[in-house]
Amino acid sequence: MSEKKKAATRIEPLGLWQSVRLFTLNDEAAKKLTGAQLASIFTGQPAFDPEKDPKAGFGNIEARGKTVMADFTAAFNVVAHGFDKSGERTTVKYTTIERGDVLVRLDQKIAEVRGSSRFATRFRRILMNLTDIVAEPLFIDKDTRRAIYDRLIKPTEAPPKPLEINVEHIVYSDIEKKELRQAEFRGDKLQHKAEVGHYGRMYGGTISKFTGIFIYPSNTPYKTAINYDTSSVMVYKTSDGILTKDLRWITSMLIEGASQ
Numbered sequence: 646m647s648e649k650k651k652a653a654t655r656i657e658p659l660g661l662w663q664s665v666r667l668f669t670l671n672d673e674a675a676k677k678l679t680g681a682q683l684a685s686i687f688t689g690q691p692a693f694d695p696e697k698d699p700k701a702g703f704g705n706i707e708a709r710g711k712t713v714m715a716d717f718t719a720a721f722n723v724v725a726h727g728f729d730k731s732g733e734r735t736t737v738k739y740t741t742i743e744r745g746d747v748l749v750r751l752d753q754k755i756a757e758v759r760g761s762s763r764f765a766t767r768f769r770r771i772l773m774n775l776t777d778i779v780a781e782p783l784f785i786d787k788d789t790r791r792a793i794y795d796r797l798i799k800p801t802e803a804p805p806k807p808l809e810i811n812v813e814h815i816v817y818s819d820i821e822k823k824e825l826r827q828a829e830f831r832g833d834k835l836q837h838k839a840e841v842g843h844y845g846r847m848y849g850g851t852i853s854k855f856t857g858i859f860i861y862p863s864n865t866p867y868k869t870a871i872n873y874d875t876s877s878v879m880v881y882k883t884s885d886g887i888l889t890k891d892l893r894w895i896t897s898m899l900i901e902g903a904s905q
Contacts, residue, residue: 652664653888653890654889655885655886655887655888655889656882656886656887656889656892658882658886658887660886661869661881662879662880663759663879664759664760664761664877664878665758665759665877665892665896665898666757666758666760666762666782666875666876666877666880667756667757667769667782667783667876667877667878667900667903668765668769668780668781668876669754669756669780669781669782669783669784670749670751670756670778670779670780671754671779674776674777674778674779675751675754676751679711680708680709680712680751681708681709682729683708683713683751683776684706684713684715685707686775686776687706687713687715687775688706689702689898690702690775690901693720694707695720695740695742698718699767699771700719700721700767700872701717701718701720701768701771702717702718702771703715703717703718704716704718710752711750711751711752712748712750712751713744713751714746714747714748714751715747715832716744716746716747716882717744717747717758717768718742718743718744719742719743719767719768719903720741721740721763721767722738722739723739723741724736724738725737725738725739728794737758743759743761743763744760745764746758746760747759750853753900753904755900756768756769756780756897762875762877764834764888766885769823781900782874782875782876783899783900783903784903785876785902785903787819787851788854789903790851790852790873791852792844793871793898793899794855796898797810797857797869798812798836798857802858808860808864810836810858810859810860810866811834811858812834812835812836812855812856812857813832813835813856813857813858814830814831814854814855814856814857814870815829815830815833815835815841815846815852815854815855815856816828816829816830816853816854816855817829817845817848817850817851817852817853818853819849819853820844820848820849820850821848821849821850822848822861825848827853828844828850848888852873853872853873853874854871854873854874855870855871856868856871857869861891861894861895862890862891863891865883865891867883867887868880868881869895871895871899876903878895878899880892880895
């Protein structure tokens with residue numbers, strides 16, 4: 646009897662994309678903790694209550710060696726302004742709730758937060774308050790930024806025909822060209838436009854961020870946005886969601902780039 650192949654695990658973001666923020670942890674504080682200790686700290690926190698500070702909480706906490714995984718929920722106060730029927734300005738206050746996943750790798754000194762910028766900021770603040778661990782955006786140097794970009798735009802041959810790679814948006818900063826410091830391009834197949842590449846190769850520009858369609862290890866084309874300055878990545882889901890191994894591949898590329 647033949648063995649059934651295990652189905653690949655997938656992520657189903659609530660919106661159009663999965664946003665991931667990556668952070669490096671300060672050495673000393675991270676060294677002092679084991680995975681079990683950090684999991685215990687998370688478990689010891691009060692249950693999530695949107696009305697009580699810190700308006701955030703953990704769930705489904707799991708420790709595997711020096712890695713801790715957990716669900717994270719946070720509430721945010723939002724103020725909206727509008728006008729009533731008589732034209733008078735009105736103010737409405739309400740609360741939004743965000744849910745996502747956090748992954749802390751104490752051995753690698755890396756934290757991964759799947760959620761928005763404000764969601765990640767809330768987690769970073771709570772992590773510091775609980776453990777003294779400071780989480781800062783990854784630093785990826787100029788050459789490594791270029792190497793990651795070049796790797797993603799490398800032509801891919803996959804049956805039955807070549808898969809299309811398309812850079813739609815790219816921003817260069819720190820340009821060494823008279824008074825020009827930053828250049829932004831939007832269009833199709835920007836990776837093939839010589840004048841776009843000049844800003845990196847001829848004028849010493851550093852890639853700050855870019856967006857395009859790239860081919861992942863599963864041969865799935867995902868629209869992806871990478872922002873080096875905020876060490877974040879957004880992967881847009883297909884009709885089947887996002888393969889977990891594909892998301893892990895792109896985040897690992899950034900983490901490895903920061904450690905070089």
